[in-house]
Amino acid sequence: MLQLSFIRDNRDLTLAGLRKRNFANAETAVDQVLNLDQQRRETQKELDNVLARANAKAKEIGALMKNGQKEAAETAKAETADLKVVSKGLEDDLKALEKQVQEVLVTLPNLPHSSVPEGRSAEDNEVVLENGAIPTLPEGAQPHWELIKKLDIIDFELGVKITGAGFPVYKGKGARLQRALINFFLDNALEAGYFEIQPPIVINEESGFGTGQLPDKEGQMYYAKEDNLYLIPTAEVPITNLYRDVILAESDLPVKNVGYTPCFRREAGSWGAHVRGLNRLHQFDKVEIVQIRKPEESYAALEEMSRYVQGLLQKLELPYRVLRLCGGDMGFTSALTYDMEVWSAAQQRWLEVSSVSNFETYQANRLKLRYKAEGRTQLLHTLNGSALALPRIVASILENNQQPDGSIRIPAVLVPYCGFDKIG
Missing domain, CATH: 3.30.930.10 (Bira Bifunctional Protein; Domain 2)
Structure with a gap:
């Protein structure tokens, strides 16, 4: 399986290799995997931000409870519960995107070495x-x-x-x-x-x-x-x-x-x-x-x-x-x-x-x-x-x-x- 990082950094080289193999719809497949990867990375970034906020809230709840601010702590707990729902949705989205990326990657053949001659048969x-x-x-x-x-x-x-x-x-x-x-x-x-x-x-x-x-x-x-x-x-x-x-x-x-x-x-x-x-x-x-x-x-x-x-x-x-x-x-x-x-x-x-x-x-x-x-x-x-x-x-x-x-x-x-x- 081709490495996603290589495709991301070498789009034109990847396309040239797939075309040498006469792979149909090379540009469509490569752009599809790159677009899915971009969505995956954006979703991962959003998830990381939500998890960081949830961790910060958890620490805040501990401090509020320690200081006897129960009402504020309950409000923070509710916000934390909301963040958990959001993070669960983002985790599901991330898994779906990762699966889609893999489904496209496994359809791509290996790239030919530079010494491989052009040809169809x-x-x-x-x-x-x-x-x-x-x-x-x-x-x-x-x-x-x-x-x-x-x-x-x-x-x-x-x-x-x-x-x-x-x-x-x-x-x-x-x-x-x-x-x-x-x-x-x-x-x-x-x-x-x-x-x-x-x-x-x-x-x-x-x-x-x-x-x-x-x-x-x-x-x-x-x-x-x-x-x-x-x-x-x-x-x-x-x-x-x-x-x-x-x-x-x-x-x-x-x-x-x-x-x-x-x-x-x-x-x-x-x-x-x-x-x-x-x-x-x-x-x-x-x-x-x-x-x-x-x-x-x-x-x-x-x-x-x-x-x-x-x-x-x-x-x-x-x-x-x-x-x-x-x-x-x-x-x-x-x-x-x-x-x-x-x-x-x-x-x-x-x-x-x-x-x-x-x-x-x-x-x-x-x-x-x-x-x-x-x-x-x-x-x-x-x-x-x-x-x-x-x-x-x-x-x-x-x-x-x-x-x-x-x-x-x-x-x-x-x-x-x-x-x-x-x-x-």
């Missing part, structure tokens, strides 16, 4: 770099949804039988490949200095609000109505919420956590060829990295996280590219996002496998996540990244490593984890 994203050679596949190479059927390692029809579309069943070497990737990603994160967390996979409303899923993305999350709980879309949500309402000591920083969880997304409105097979699922596995940093360190940390994810892709021998997302394609809470995409040789297109983002103080302001240094507290910066999401990694490994004999070569780095060097 994915076509306007900036390619930062490409790495790795595009593989040449043998004749008769197939997309992964045909390969997994032929190799009998993932079963979509069984998933439909048990649950519904988008919930595949992994079998045999398919299940072992999943487990190998999870352990490989976790081991690499531990070697890079991350601390492993195994969080809950359901969250309450406060957690969804803290990281920005609520009230923005409730339609994309699975919801257990009876318990008022949501299935997580990513481990970022529970891990970052470990630090909700926490004041960290400077010596606690930086925080670097990693966690594996299944993830759940309704993906409402998704259809077409781009969602075939493993390209888009309702349940999938992901290893997530989360960092909490001092503001002055967060962008160096973002570059470090980007290089770390790229290192995983290099070890998996997958050709990839890095995109800097434009203002219109970034997530609601992000100030700057890098997407990592791997080349799918059989589908002849790039598949997103990771997003690494800096949220600056946006999540921390909602979470009340701060640190104390030199006697004062200030908001921290939060960052997170997929390291990595499994479905499209599996799809790319299967498609890019097809051999002339129809088997799939397993990347060398995964062989110790899998216990086999090929499938088929």
